[in-house]
Amino acid sequence: MLFKVEMDVNVPLDYDPQRFEELKAVEKAYSQDLQNKGVWRHIWRVAGLYSNVSIFDVESNEKLHEILMGLPLYPFMDVRVTALCRHPSSVREDDS
Numbered sequence: 184m185l186f187k188v189e190m191d192v193n194v195p196l197d198y199d200p201q202r203f204e205e206l207k208a209v210e211k212a213y214s215q216d217l218q219n220k221g222v223w224r225h226i227w228r229v230a231g232l233y234s235n236v237s238i239f240d241v242e243s244n245e246k247l248h249e250i251l252m253g254l255p256l257y258p259f260m261d262v263r264v265t266a267l268c269r270h271p272s273s274v275r276e277d278d279s
């Protein structure tokens with residue numbers, strides 16, 4: 184099942200900078216592990232914002248929920264999820 188996930192990151196201005204750098208490093212490793220597994224299919228920075236647009240390929244809504252809840256930066260995020268399905272005009276042979 185494919186999902187578009189939009190994440191906006193809002194870190195309080197007074198948050199400890201070193202702690203934030205540590206969280207970002209853990210978040211990067213978490214994200215890259217899922218990308219290497221083909222679960223986090225795409226991640227794009229939204230130009231000019233501390234936001235991303237991502238595509239996830241997971242087996243269930245519950246699995247997506249578990250992944251998003253596990254994001255180290257989740258406490259600082261606003262997250263929007265949109266379920267996707269194949270477009271009838273797509274020229275791709277599969278959903279890649």
Ligand SMILES: O=C(O)C[C@H]1C=CC(=O)O1
Nearest residue numbers: 192210211214233234235
């Ligand atoms: O930077 C972000 O958009 C937030 C988050 C998502 C993946 C990652 O490494 O950080």
